[in-house]
Amino acid sequence: MMKVIMGNHALSYGAKLSRVQVIAAYPITPQTQVVELLSEMCANGELDAKFVKVESEHSAMAASIGASAVGARAFTATSAQGLALMHEMIHWAVGARTPIVLGNINRAMGPPWSIWTEQNDSLSERDTGIMQVYCESNQEVQDTVIQSFRVSEKLLLPCMVVLDAFYLSHTYEPVDIPEQSLVDEYLPAFNPPYRLDPDDPHTFGSLTDSKWYYELRYKIEVAMNKARDEWKKANEEFENLFDRGYGLVEDYKCEDADLILITSGTITGTARIAVDILREKGKKVGLLKIRVFRPFPIDEVRDVLGGAKKVACIDRNISFGHSGIFFAEVKSALYNNSNRPPIWGYIAGLGGRDVTPETVMEIVKRTEESDTPEELIWIGLKKG
Amino acid sequence: MRxxxxxxxxxxxxxxxxxxxxxxxxxxxxxxGLGRNTIMSIPACCCTVIDGPFPYTAYGVPIWHTAFETAASAASGIKAGLDVLGRKETTVLAWAGDGGTFDIGIQALSGAAERGDDMIYVCYDNEAYMNTGIQRSSATPYGAWTTTTPVKHPKNRPKKDIVAIMAAHRISYTATASIGYPEDLIKKVKKAKESEGTKFLHIIAPCPTGWRSxxxxxxxLAKLVVExxxxxxxxxxxxxxxxxSKKSKGxxxxxxxxxxxxxxxxxEEDVQTIQMNVDKxxxxxxxRCNESSNQ
Known part of the structure; x- marks a missing residue:
């Protein structure tokens, strides 16, 4: 069924179609519509789930973890400050191997207060061990929630589905909402190998000294490593059932490209238009969208970028004192590769500043005209 | 007595x-008092360690170790999960120390109690952060030495009245108990198990290491603190x-x-101050007891 819905509701529909059993969430702009719709769905019986209306995001994640630990499928959603408050419990969800799916609306961190998009909130969770998927459209948001539960539950790793504040969260787009039976075929019921059960009592997360902790961390990395293949498999089967799909990355007009742009989130759609305009002018420009950020798609990035003469990465985030975060990740993926094109790093769109096709074309022009790569270029910075 | x-x-x-x-x-x-059909949520506290290091465990029921401030919120999630899976008979027991209850965990506890999430929350109170080495908490009594309230500056504020705070949430059952009176304690545990929603038990648990006893x-001590x-x-x-529950011996x-x-x-004058405060x-x-019995 096609329906015109906002990005936030795409998260809610994704959760509903995944038959989530426990939702624990706290309101924050620009996430609120996600949980408003879910609480409505729970109230009118459309969704057979318990909604725990917690008093903070920290409790939202703690409760989601508890629910997952007894074998219930758990979902939560937040943004920015809320995600930062959850941070401790995201580490906990990973260590406890509870496959929770978390929707995060990218929003800039305060101060000063901002409710507009920026990726520093989700990217600050980079090293926790939660998987991260950055979405470009509402359809992709809904579908990614369903895919995430499948991959997460297979690997016992939580997953964060990320979308831009307002540019996606509050933008209405047509979304194909599939039949429940088709989703049920794709996503079996959650049945974890271990759970809290008085008939078979076990202790989870007890004090663990250096004799074992190291190996437990290794197992998380093994799962993350497997996740690359699991995302591919999950996507292939998704394509078979739903006639649409998304890779770890998506390359657009990259085969013969001299210059390849790298984007994530909604800047991708804008960059695609810029690439089309530039292609019409005869410029060999391509685009690599990074969708799955954790695990990082090293092979795909190497494959797509290997043939380019120049690469320009657009980051709606910054690691202060270093560079854009996607830029740093791509650069590190290429360092040990035999084909290593030079990369220019651009910061753009922080705090929701508009990134237009013109901004992207300016980035292309600047990269074309430059001989030596620059790592930290602030695009559209006001003078003075 | 039987x-x-x-x-x-x-x-x-x-x-x-x-x-x-x-x-x-x-x-x-x-x-x-609760029996085996119980799941325990334990945040950082002495009982994290007492349970034993991986792969050992002493408590005999499923244990969910959780972060310091999340005894109640983890328990809320556990209960929600059990409910939706149709396992409603299992008791969810949030088990935290005084630091995890009076201080860092009070927000999650208050949230759970306001929602009325079905759990028994036990605060075992040894009146300081004993697991980290005897630092004062808001449960530390007036006048007590801890490693952060040295003898020259002992604690100069009274213990937080956690039971009044919990009772103000209008939860079905709140009680104090002492390990010195196990029959009273177990009776209260059973009463809590039979009550609806969030139940709160405040158990005084002397700590020889931290109390220097x-x-x-x-x-x-567990009897004297009551007497x-x-x-x-x-x-x-x-x-x-x-x-x-017990008449005063005074x-x-x-x-x-x-x-x-x-x-x-x-x-001597400090002891007099304490005696005065206790009497008050x-x-x-x-x-409170008289007023409610006259209602």
């Missing part, structure tokens, strides 16, 4: 507690009906204080 303590031991003796640990007895008694005085009215035993139903506080090194620095607080409690 012995009402269930014989079955759910907690096993192989654990890591200090000698004379009151908290360990609290776990043992509460689990006796003799391990073999633990039970004596001196420092920690009276009472129940609050629906936040309205306050009932004393033993002078000095009898309790003198057995503990943490009060050794107190001068006890009067306040009696007033």
């Amino acid at each position: 012995l009402t303590i269930p014989e079955e031991e759910i907690m096993s003796p192989g654990h890591l507690a200090c000698q004379g640990c009151g908290a360990t007895l609290a776990v043992r008694f509460v689990l006796k 003799r391990p073999d005085d633990t039970i004596k 001196t009215n420092i920690f009276p035993l009472y129940e609050v139903e629906n936040g309205e009906i306050w009932k004393l 033993t002078p506080v000095i009898e309790y204080l003198k057995l503990q090194g943490r009060f050794r620095h107190l001068k 607080e006890y009067e306040r409690l009696l007033k």
